[in-house]
Amino acid sequence: MINRRQLLAAAGIAGAAVTAAACSTGGGKPAASGAKPTATGELKGNLNLITPEFAGTEGKADLEGGILKKFTEKHPGVTFQVDYVPWDKLNEKLSTQIAGGTPSDLMMMGMGWTAPFAQKKVFAPLDESVLGDAKVPKLLLDNARYNGKLYAVPLLLESRPFLYRKDLLGKIGISDPNRTTLDEFTQMLREIKTKTGKVPLDMLASNLRQVWGQMTFAFGGTQFSDDGTKCYFNSDPAVKALEWMVMLQKDGLSDVNQRVATGQPGSYQKGENLLGWQSSGVWPTFSKQSPELVKDENLGMILCPTADGSKKILYQGGTLVGLSTRSKSPDAALAVMQYLLSNDALVAESKSTGKVPANSNIAKGTDLGGNKIIDFCQQHLDSSVTDGGTAAWMEIRGKMDPIVEGAVLGTKTVKQAIDELQKMAEEAIGRIK
Amino acid sequence: MSAATAEVLSTTAPPRRRRSSLRAEKMWGWLLSLPALVHTLVWIGGPVVVAIMLSFTDYDVVNPPEFSGIANYAELAGDSVFWSALAHNLIMVVVVVPISIFIALVLAVALNQGLRAQSWFRTMIFMPHVTATVAIAMIWLWIYAPGPNGLANRILGVVGISPSNWLTSTSLALPAVMVVGIWQSIGLKMLIYLAALQGVSPQLYEAADVDGANTIQKFWNITVPMLRPATFFVLATSVIANFQTFDLIYVLTNGGPANATTVITYQIYVAAFQQYRMGYATAMSVVLLLVLVIVTYISRRLVGSTDGD
Numbered sequence: 058m059i060n061r062r063q064l065l066a067a068a069g070i071a072g073a074a075v076t077a078a079a080c081s082t083g084g085g086k087p088a089a090s091g092a093k094p095t096a097t098g099e100l101k102g103n104l105n106l107i108t109p110e111f112a113g114t115e116g117k118a119d120l121e122g123g124i125l126k127k128f129t130e131k132h133p134g135v136t137f138q139v140d141y142v143p144w145d146k147l148n149e150k151l152s153t154q155i156a157g158g159t160p161s162d163l164m165m166m167g168m169g170w171t172a173p174f175a176q177k178k179v180f181a182p183l184d185e186s187v188l189g190d191a192k193v194p195k196l197l198l199d200n201a202r203y204n205g206k207l208y209a210v211p212l213l214l215e216s217r218p219f220l221y222r223k224d225l226l227g228k229i230g231i232s233d234p235n236r237t238t239l240d241e242f243t244q245m246l247r248e249i250k251t252k253t254g255k256v257p258l259d260m261l262a263s264n265l266r267q268v269w270g271q272m273t274f275a276f277g278g279t280q281f282s283d284d285g286t287k288c289y290f291n292s293d294p295a296v297k298a299l300e301w302m303v304m305l306q307k308d309g310l311s312d313v314n315q316r317v318a319t320g321q322p323g324s325y326q327k328g329e330n331l332l333g334w335q336s337s338g339v340w341p342t343f344s345k346q347s348p349e350l351v352k353d354e355n356l357g358m359i360l361c362p363t364a365d366g367s368k369k370i371l372y373q374g375g376t377l378v379g380l381s382t383r384s385k386s387p388d389a390a391l392a393v394m395q396y397l398l399s400n401d402a403l404v405a406e407s408k409s410t411g412k413v414p415a416n417s418n419i420a421k422g423t424d425l426g427g428n429k430i431i432d433f434c435q436q437h438l439d440s441s442v443t444d445g446g447t448a449a450w451m452e453i454r455g456k457m458d459p460i461v462e463g464a465v466l467g468t469k470t471v472k473q474a475i476d477e478l479q480k481m482a483e484e485a486i487g488r489i490k
Numbered sequence: 491m492s493a494a495t496a497e498v499l500s501t502t503a504p505p506r507r508r509r510s511s512l513r514a515e516k517m518w519g520w521l522l523s524l525p526a527l528v529h530t531l532v533w534i535g536g537p538v539v540v541a542i543m544l545s546f547t548d549y550d551v552v553n554p555p556e557f558s559g560i561a562n563y564a565e566l567a568g569d570s571v572f573w574s575a576l577a578h579n580l581i582m583v584v585v586v587v588p589i590s591i592f593i594a595l596v597l598a599v600a601l602n603q604g605l606r607a608q609s610w611f612r613t614m615i616f617m618p619h620v621t622a623t624v625a626i627a628m629i630w631l632w633i634y635a636p637g638p639n640g641l642a643n644r645i646l647g648v649v650g651i652s653p654s655n656w657l658t659s660t661s662l663a664l665p666a667v668m669v670v671g672i673w674q675s676i677g678l679k680m681l682i683y684l685a686a687l688q689g690v691s692p693q694l695y696e697a698a699d700v701d702g703a704n705t706i707q708k709f710w711n712i713t714v715p716m717l718r719p720a721t722f723f724v725l726a727t728s729v730i731a732n733f734q735t736f737d738l739i740y741v742l743t744n745g746g747p748a749n750a751t752t753v754i755t756y757q758i759y760v761a762a763f764q765q766y767r768m769g770y771a772t773a774m775s776v777v778l779l780l781v782l783v784i785v786t787y788i789s790r791r792l793v794g795s796t797d798g799d
Contacts, residue, residue, distance in 0.1 A: 316658050455765055458746070462747050463660075466747055468748050
């Protein structure tokens with residue numbers, strides 16, 4: 058018969074075993090640092106690829122039946138197992154994969170995610186030769202580095218220009234909404250509101266963290282120091298950017314309340330606004346659901362002006378691909394990375410996703426599925442700005458949204474929000490070892 | 491053989507045989523409870539112990555946990571979002587649980603009167619409980635859609651009420667979520683009350699009739715007290731379920747706007763799977779466990795024990 062002491066001992070052993078299992082981060086050998094693609098030799102391996110792109114049956118057919126198939130035709134020893142995860146579930150999927158000790162060999166993720174994953178040694182450092190002949194804008198490459206080393210390869214960009222309705226603006230006498238400075242741009246929004254009575258701009262219904270990120274650049278600032286150890290959320294440009302957003306909401310020039318559930322048409326698409334801060338990825342949706350919006354006589358595009366009028370900026374979200382330190386076939390995985398960044402593959406990726414290729418080598422006039430937003434954004438890759446830039450970004454980004462939202466909705470003042478943001482970011486950065 | 495005779499025989503039996511019989515009885519007791527014991531230790535006890543241990547560590551999922559003492563708990567104490575999440579949970583418990591219990595009880599009593607098509611009504615009321623919460627949330631997203639296109643706004647528009655931003659307003663979002671919670675949780679409660687009503691003796695009502703009690707008096711003095719064990723069960727499970735609300739928040743609001751609808755389980759999810767702070771997330775889980783134990787104890791004190799005495 059089991060006595061109480063024996064029972065407690067057994068429980069202790071069971072608990073310790075469960076703890077050990079939970080604390081383990083899995084096996085597997087890390088890939089060599091500064092991994093280089095091998096130029097020759099037969100590649101072999103079963104590669105797991107996790108991607109937030111190529112959604113739906115059409116996307117799957119494009120990726121596995123087209124893009125990856127061309128690779129496997131050349132390298133029949135390589136096979137793929139693709140895990141399709143929507144953007145809003147990607148982070149949790151990656152975290153559970155990592156916690157389970159089974160991260161995918163190749164992981165596609167968002168702009169700003171490289172440093173956190175590199176710092177945690179989830180990504181293996183890459184040799185610069187993985188870029189091949191691709192010409193990737195410097196700012197985007199900087200976003201793929203951590204401590205000076207390259208850890209990911211930017212593939213596709215979700216650019217955010219302002220789209221505008223030529224037809225509707227024309228009716229109120231505004232043929233070109235391009236303005237030199239942010240003040241002039243704001244003045245134009247007021248004019249539109251006065252003349253039409255409509256909320257002129259669909260911007261605050263987007264992700265407010267990203268809006269604030271772009272506008273911080275527009276006011277001449279940046280969010281983090283180059284090494285990602287200092288945060289500038291309380292800098293003058295960041296404060297002015299948030300004040301500008303609050304003013305937009307307060308004066309009815311843009312409205313958070315126009316936010317709709319994922320998958321539903323937004324207010325710009327429904328014709329409720331005359332300008333919209335829209336992604337290049339909306340082209341396929343607009344073409345199918347609201348074809349009048351993409352007609353030449355109705356669609357115009359501009360970049361965001363800056364406060365001092367010295368330049369224009371273009372916010373870039375994006376998709377990068379990193380190599381797992383636990384990949385059992387790093388050579389094959391590196392070859393795939395290099396292939397995915399090649400011109401032919403990128404063009405196919407761009408056509409399938411509606412996103413901008415992160416390679417300015419792709420010749421102007423190349424058919425990218427007739428997506429004029431991509432064409433426009435590709436011409437302005439040099440104006441790119443993006444958020445992130447610290448190893449603590451995964452913690453910071455999630456906490457930013459509700460605080461910025463609170464300021465815009467008036468539940469807290471700009472000063473309170475800025476103080477909270479700065480404190481939160483400093484604490485998160487302080488936890489990075 | 492009478493009980494007294496058996497007792498005499500038992501006390502006069504040789505002590506060795508008596509001890510052996512007691513040992514066998516104990517052994518069978520342990521053996522029979524072994525499956526439940528193993529289940530409890532492995533699937534409940536183990537994770538709870540691990541969670542408590544992890545709550546004292548800095549664990550980022552990738553690297554091994556490092557002991558950090560009470561740092562996570564100290565941070566929780568100063569985390570305004572956590573306290574606001576806890577407050578939202580408490581508001582939901584205080585509002586959703588009593589309202590849904592009251593509606594469920596009234597419906598159960600009404601559907602226990604032998605109405606025509608009562609099976610159909612019971613099925614319809616129970617339907618939200620067996621429907622996936624995500625599907626329910628999607629439907630309510632459409633009902634709460636902003637502007638004149640949302641069903642709620644359209645209906646209110648008929649009586650001249652201007653459209654509201656149900657899920658993007660910091661003041662309306664939580665009540666809007668609670669309405670969905672009430673609607674979804676009525677079915678199961680009603681079913682439990684219906685089952686409990688079958689056990690209330692009709693003779694009690696007959697006696698009350700003889701004494702001249704009216705319907706309301708019978709309800710308050712017979713039905714409600716006789717349903718006390720069921721009410722305790724419903725109350726305890728509802729309180730726990732409300733503290734564990736996650737999917738509804740995840741799909742409807744993502745805790746927004748400006749954390750106006752965030753709850754503890756959502757914060758645990760964010761810390762663990764978006765911020766990679768497993769130690770901090772488990773500290774929140776441990777606090778949630780303590781809160782649930784306390785709240786369940788209070789509800790037991792309020793309603794009484796499960797055996798109805």
